[in-house]
Amino acid sequence: MKRAGFxxxxxxxxxxxxxxxxxxxxxxxxxGWALQSSFxxxxxxxxxxxxxxxxxxxxxxxxxxxxxIAWFTVVYSALVTFFSLSIALLLAVKADNVIRGAKSxxxxxxxxxxxxxPVAGFLGILFFDQRNGPLTVFFQTFGWDFKLxxxxxxxxxxxxxxxxxxxxxxxxxxxxxxxxSIPRAVREAAMIDNRSATGRFWQVTFxxxxxxxxxxxxxxxxxxxxxxxxxxxxxxxxxxGNNPMxxxxxxxxxGFRGNDLGGSSAQSVILMVLVLLLTVFQFRLIERRxxxx
Amino acid sequence: MxxxxxxxxxxxxxxxxxxxxxxTNITFxxxxxxxxxxxxxxxxxxxxxxxxxxxxxxxxxxxxxxxLTAGIASFRAGEHPxxxxxxxAGAATVIGAKGATxxxxxxxxxxxxxxDINDYITGVRYFYADSDDKMIGMPFNxxxxxxxxxxxxxxxxxxxxxxxxxxxxxVTAPALKEAGYIPLSQSHLPWIFTENFFSxxxxxxxxxxxxxxxxxxxxxxxxxxxxxxxTALSDWKEQGLFEWYGTGWGDNAKPxxxxxxxxxxxxxxxxxxxIQKDLGFEFSATMLPYWEAVTTEPTQTFIxxxxxxxxxxxxxxxxxxxxxxxxxxxxxxxxxFWHKETGYVPITTAAYEAAASDGHYExxxxxxxxxxxxxxxxxxxxxxxxxxxxxxxxxxxxREYGRILTGESDxxxxxxxxxxxxxxxxxxxxxxxx
Numbered sequence: 001m002k003r004a005g006f007x008x009x010x011x012x013x014x015x016x017x018x019x020x021x022x023x024x025x026x027x028x029x030x031x032g033w034a035l036q037s038s039f040x041x042x043x044x045x046x047x048x049x050x051x052x053x054x055x056x057x058x059x060x061x062x063x064x065x066x067x068x069i070a071w072f073t074v075v076y077s078a079l080v081t082f083f084s085l086s087i088a089l090l091l092a093v094k095a096d097n098v099i100r101g102a103k104s105x106x107x108x109x110x111x112x113x114x115x116x117x118p119v120a121g122f123l124g125i126l127f128f129d130q131r132n133g134p135l136t137v138f139f140q141t142f143g144w145d146f147k148l149x150x151x152x153x154x155x156x157x158x159x160x161x162x163x164x165x166x167x168x169x170x171x172x173x174x175x176x177x178x179x180x181s182i183p184r185a186v187r188e189a190a191m192i193d194n195r196s197a198t199g200r201f202w203q204v205t206f207x208x209x210x211x212x213x214x215x216x217x218x219x220x221x222x223x224x225x226x227x228x229x230x231x232x233x234x235x236x237x238x239x240x241g242n243n244p245m246x247x248x249x250x251x252x253x254x255g256f257r258g259n260d261l262g263g264s265s266a267q268s269v270i271l272m273v274l275v276l277l278l279t280v281f282q283f284r285l286i287e288r289r290x291x292x293x
Numbered sequence: 294m295x296x297x298x299x300x301x302x303x304x305x306x307x308x309x310x311x312x313x314x315x316x317t318n319i320t321f322x323x324x325x326x327x328x329x330x331x332x333x334x335x336x337x338x339x340x341x342x343x344x345x346x347x348x349x350x351x352x353x354x355x356x357x358x359x360x361l362t363a364g365i366a367s368f369r370a371g372e373h374p375x376x377x378x379x380x381x382a383g384a385a386t387v388i389g390a391k392g393a394t395x396x397x398x399x400x401x402x403x404x405x406x407x408x409d410i411n412d413y414i415t416g417v418r419y420f421y422a423d424s425d426d427k428m429i430g431m432p433f434n435x436x437x438x439x440x441x442x443x444x445x446x447x448x449x450x451x452x453x454x455x456x457x458x459x460x461x462x463x464v465t466a467p468a469l470k471e472a473g474y475i476p477l478s479q480s481h482l483p484w485i486f487t488e489n490f491f492s493x494x495x496x497x498x499x500x501x502x503x504x505x506x507x508x509x510x511x512x513x514x515x516x517x518x519x520x521x522x523x524t525a526l527s528d529w530k531e532q533g534l535f536e537w538y539g540t541g542w543g544d545n546a547k548p549x550x551x552x553x554x555x556x557x558x559x560x561x562x563x564x565x566x567x568i569q570k571d572l573g574f575e576f577s578a579t580m581l582p583y584w585e586a587v588t589t590e591p592t593q594t595f596i597x598x599x600x601x602x603x604x605x606x607x608x609x610x611x612x613x614x615x616x617x618x619x620x621x622x623x624x625x626x627x628x629x630f631w632h633k634e635t636g637y638v639p640i641t642t643a644a645y646e647a648a649a650s651d652g653h654y655e656x657x658x659x660x661x662x663x664x665x666x667x668x669x670x671x672x673x674x675x676x677x678x679x680x681x682x683x684x685x686x687x688x689x690x691x692r693e694y695g696r697i698l699t700g701e702s703d704x705x706x707x708x709x710x711x712x713x714x715x716x717x718x719x720x721x722x723x724x725x726x727x
Contacts, residue, residue: 041724045390046369050724059717065692130538149539151699238356240688241540242695257358258685259365259386260721 088171121234416667430600495672561663564636681722
């Protein structure tokens, strides 16, 4: 096979340059600044600045509250990822089986995708209103003293539910197209081998969906970690109080509400490392074991 | 043709701008939303109409926290406004950054405007002053926590507004509960039940003169009096004598406005809003109760709300304009207008007298409660507090208080946690100033 190539070095460089500049200006430069200021304690107005070494990091690890927030972030991400993937998969499988009116079902299921996270958060506030929110009333009929913004577990539940609801459509679209790309011949062959629909799903359909599911797993973890910010912010109604929060929200609170730039930078460096590890995990450990067709 | 039109418009536009060029324009960033924001706009318009030399443009920048952050970011970028409104909890940050602002006492004196700190009512004078009692920020929307009550509810229960917490616990609250009300709610635990709790009982809140004298300060929150107060509070909640609706201000005010809660601790600045809401019941207000077991001579509270700071790095003409605007704001007529519309206290004695002689307090006795409370006898620890990273310290208080009231934590552990974390933050802040 003949390899297509450039005759000069400069043309590919020139073509790549805009993209590289965007990455440099919007990622490496601020990331470098964050790394640098994580070793300083700075007066908010920028007058004084003291080099404190790794104090900003040790202050975080010695802070029980930061550890509690980290633990909540793990639990929250696990719950959001698990529920948004499993519910979306269930819906996709059911929608795939529907013949009549399939288009309208699909459109209705994807609709939520168009809602911005803060709007989803505000809808959450309406649904979980302390006195007359329909879901509050629903939970209270089971004897649960559900109160958004008062009880830690209630607020956490609301955050998970809104985040899952918001994410289902994305997963649904991917799962549905994944299902539809499974060749008809494979399904028919499986039909002869196994009469149980559940058995066929786990033995044939699900492994064939694995690349989609794995891709979605990574997307959903990053969604839960970072993109649920708007939902969390809206549900807190401007007052962190005793509400649960994720690590990203804590970065924002300390940096932009508390004006502690050093501490906030140290936290964002920790998050950068976390994302780096997630990426390494994605490429090194899992990609090798999953076969794309 | 099109080109000519554009050229003509541009030329005309150029002419109008040169025509008004003699005017000095200044900007004012504030955090007053809704009705309060409209009142601020009205005052700015009045100032602009009162003379031809200066023009002020007020800009709403969101919450107090957002306004401060926007101000800091703009200062670092060299694009800051002339005047910025900074709230009580941000005072240490903005006053600590010497060179970011011009002390209001200097600004007025340099521009030939008479300034005497003794013209201001006592509770207002020193909160935004430095350790030498020099006024740095000009108190603007000054409020203090007071107790609003539903007159109909209290009549139905056959009680009068409580003066002390002992009276509340033994007489008022049980009667109100009997009458079918939730007796009490409040809207800001750090402000009402912490900072002003210390001031009302003349207790020391932080070392180094409540933090005014040095940044090497420790918070003294682990105090038996306030711990007893929170123990009582969580008992009352259990007995149905008190309810807590979360950390948000509005969530706690709403049940009072809807008539379920009989008494609500809010800001004297809430008065204007309550009057306009047409509540469906008569309300009035009284001073913040105190514990007789702690003191028999309760002292004044200090102001909350926010102050205006003149930011540095502006031309002499612009500073002159800022000084003139401050002069306009402190004039008795302006202060009376502001007080009447919003319920924030008038900051000068002259304005207070103007309101009194106009019969404002005969019409609305509740409007005077805040000023009366601010002019009570002062004590050694009633001028305010000055602590860095105080926004986070308040967040820690809110978190721990929430845990006490939802049974997640007990009083001793919560106060220990606040003390430890707050002192760690104060030590960090001291380093930023080094």
